[in-house]
Amino acid sequence: MEAVAIQLFDGTIRGLIYVAIALSLTIIFGMLRLVNFAHGAFFAVGAYVALLLAPKIGYYASIPAALIVLAILALLLDRIVLRLFYAKDPTSQILVTFGIALVIQESLRLIFGGTTQTTQMPASLMQSIPLGFISYPAIRLFVAVSIIVLVGVVWWILVGTNYGLIVRAGIRDRTMVALLGGNVTVASRVVLVVGAGIAGLVGALSSPIFGVDPNVGFSFLVPAFVVVVIGGLGSFWGAVIAGIFIGILQGLTTLVMPAASDVVIYLAMALILLVRPQGLMGESELIRQA
Amino acid sequence: MRERVFAEARFLILTALGLAVFPFLFNLVGGYSGLATQILMVGIAATGFNLLLGYAGVLSYGHAMFYGIGGYAAALMVLKFMPTTANLWLTLLFAIVVVAIQALLIGALAIRTYGIYFALITLAFAQMFYFIMFEWRDLTNGDNGLNNIVPPPIGSLSLTAPLPQLNLGPFGDLSQIHYWYPFTAIIVLLVLWFSRFLVASQFGEVLAAIRENEERSEFVGFSPAKYKLAAFVISGMLAGLAGALRALYDGSVAVDTLTIEQSGNFVVYTIIGGVKTLFGPLIGSALVMYLANVVSAKTEAWRLIEGLIFVAVIVFLPGGVVGSFARGSRFDFSRILRLR
Numbered sequence: 001m002e003a004v005a006i007q008l009f010d011g012t013i014r015g016l017i018y019v020a021i022a023l024s025l026t027i028i029f030g031m032l033r034l035v036n037f038a039h040g041a042f043f044a045v046g047a048y049v050a051l052l053l054a055p056k057i058g059y060y061a062s063i064p065a066a067l068i069v070l071a072i073l074a075l076l077l078d079r080i081v082l083r084l085f086y087a088k089d090p091t092s093q094i095l096v097t098f099g100i101a102l103v104i105q106e107s108l109r110l111i112f113g114g115t116t117q118t119t120q121m122p123a124s125l126m127q128s129i130p131l132g133f134i135s136y137p138a139i140r141l142f143v144a145v146s147i148i149v150l151v152g153v154v155w156w157i158l159v160g161t162n163y164g165l166i167v168r169a170g171i172r173d174r175t176m177v178a179l180l181g182g183n184v185t186v187a188s189r190v191v192l193v194v195g196a197g198i199a200g201l202v203g204a205l206s207s208p209i210f211g212v213d214p215n216v217g218f219s220f221l222v223p224a225f226v227v228v229v230i231g232g233l234g235s236f237w238g239a240v241i242a243g244i245f246i247g248i249l250q251g252l253t254t255l256v257m258p259a260a261s262d263v264v265i266y267l268a269m270a271l272i273l274l275v276r277p278q279g280l281m282g283e284s285e286l287i288r289q290a
Numbered sequence: 291m292r293e294r295v296f297a298e299a300r301f302l303i304l305t306a307l308g309l310a311v312f313p314f315l316f317n318l319v320g321g322y323s324g325l326a327t328q329i330l331m332v333g334i335a336a337t338g339f340n341l342l343l344g345y346a347g348v349l350s351y352g353h354a355m356f357y358g359i360g361g362y363a364a365a366l367m368v369l370k371f372m373p374t375t376a377n378l379w380l381t382l383l384f385a386i387v388v389v390a391i392q393a394l395l396i397g398a399l400a401i402r403t404y405g406i407y408f409a410l411i412t413l414a415f416a417q418m419f420y421f422i423m424f425e426w427r428d429l430t431n432g433d434n435g436l437n438n439i440v441p442p443p444i445g446s447l448s449l450t451a452p453l454p455q456l457n458l459g460p461f462g463d464l465s466q467i468h469y470w471y472p473f474t475a476i477i478v479l480l481v482l483w484f485s486r487f488l489v490a491s492q493f494g495e496v497l498a499a500i501r502e503n504e505e506r507s508e509f510v511g512f513s514p515a516k517y518k519l520a521a522f523v524i525s526g527m528l529a530g531l532a533g534a535l536r537a538l539y540d541g542s543v544a545v546d547t548l549t550i551e552q553s554g555n556f557v558v559y560t561i562i563g564g565v566k567t568l569f570g571p572l573i574g575s576a577l578v579m580y581l582a583n584v585v586s587a588k589t590e591a592w593r594l595i596e597g598l599i600f601v602a603v604i605v606f607l608p609g610g611v612v613g614s615f616a617r618g619s620r621f622d623f624s625r626i627l628r629l630r
Binding site for chain 2: 035102105106107109222266270273
């Protein structure tokens with residue numbers, strides 16, 4: 001029973017990380033029609049920021065630092081390359097972001113080497129917290145709570161602010177928003193920068209748990225893609241539900257058949273595609289445009 | 291009709307000539323015939339990939355799953371299924387059939403989606419096969435992969451035997467080349483011919499129509515899903531054939547043939563060489579694999595340089611190296627160099 005509870009918790013935390021990455025991916029896609037293959041690399045850069053800064057300014061302060069670093073990086077990338085690709089076909093966009101990912105990842109490998117390192121965390125997070133019949137690492141609870149807060153903030157921005165209104169409308173129909181006087185271009189930039197920031201923040205946040213190496217981003221990016229596919233492109237709740245579902249599914253499979261824990265998420269994706277090609281909450285119209 | 295035969299003959303003879311001189315010219319720039327053979331093999335997969343991306347306009351980000359499974363199928367055939375009576379043709383056929391079934395099943399699921407979605411789904415399925423082959427240790431030896439694969443001979447001819455000795459001066463010696471090279475070169479010639487035929491056929495024209503406007507081609511009465519699925523399966527089979535050849539040539543196959551990096555390689559080779567061109571993928575494979583071989587011996591930064599070249603090609607040479615020779619492209623080399 002304890003083992004089940006721990007796997008449920010572990011799975012949920014993995015799932016929450018998938019949710020955060022998938023959410024930023026899906027909003028960027030919705031607004032810019034850009035699938036960002038560099039998102040995993042952004043995540044990895046965030047993890048390295050935490051690795052380097054945690055001994056100096058502390059783990060907590062390194063998290064917003066990662067957000068800022070990634071926001072600046074995204075802004076630069078947008079100015080230099082990405083802006084050339086907004087009007088192009090999705091294939092070229094995937095290719096150019098893949099190229100950017102390659103460059104970032106290899107730069108990280110050259111600078112920091114390929115070995116896995118772990119971010120220092122404060123002593124208060126190293127203990128276990130008793131939760132009724134199990135005790136659970138404080139760091140994992142901290143990551144979980146932080147991501148829940150983050151997802152809440154994103155939800156609030158999307159639903160409660162005027163910016164969110166433009167973004168939500170832009171996901172449905174950019175041209176119409178522009179015609180009605182919404183500044184789509186600025187909103188798109190903001191979405192890209194915030195989305196990259198989220199990837200970096202989550203990378204920094206989770207770096208004490210999963211370690212830091214140049215490929216760390218990819219190991220979360222591909223499941224996040226699966227989450228986006230299952231949840232439906234451009235859907236907030238789709239990403240949230242699918243992310244947690246996939247995380248828990250993975251956790252529980254580890255319990256029964258550890259070897260299958262990585263395969264099972266792709267099987268789940270295949271099954272869902274069979275029934276609903278547009279994903280759980282996706283709109284088929286949006287996918288056709290993709 | 292006569293012109294048609296003439297054109298085909300010209301194509302075959304010139305391509306065969308090019309393939310025949312390639313390893314010798316390659317020696318001059320520091321390549322070696324083993325690498326030339328590997329380039330041709332990977333070029334088959336890239337050519338298949340280009341059929342899908344260039345002519346059907348469908349981006350698969352998981353072609354490593356066909357390449358890798360083709361390799362495993364060939365290896366298992368030789369090592370486990372028919373260890374005493376291994377036959378080269380049967381082995382290759384088996385690999386191609388296995389991959390065709392795999393591509394049919396995955397394609398049937400994935401083809402119902404579009405563009406980006408399709409890329410993500412193929413990527414995810416490739417990852418699934420990576421983990422299956424990694425974890426199915428009884429069959430695949432997991433991390434270590436399958437080793438000591440002896441390629442079955444053709445009759446009494448072993449493909450690993452060298453060609454007869456003949457000194458060719460600066461071009462090296464003929465005996466540096468193993469029978470693997472001419473064997474692979476013939477397959478490449480057939481693959482290129484087949485892909486040329488396919489693109490010019492009615493099938494190819496329908497694919498082009500779907501690529502340009504899927505809805506319209508549907509209204510005219512074609513079923514885009516069926517055509518795209520067929521292209522996906524053919525493309526996968528070529529990648530599977532390449533993987534099988536490579537496994538037999540290397541004598542080993544491991545899970546690195548199934549990684550995202552491997553899928554990305556086919557994309558990189560095709561784009562750098564020139565998407566939507568017949569020879570582009572092969573030339574892209576040659577360029578990148580040659581550079582990788584030369585540069586990675588000197589600096590660890592090779593993958594970074596490759597990434598930068600890749601981004602530069604997408605930004606500045608969207609037609610790739612070969613495509614940029616074409617009339618009317620932004621970087622029309624033949625015009626810049628005053629070739630016409």
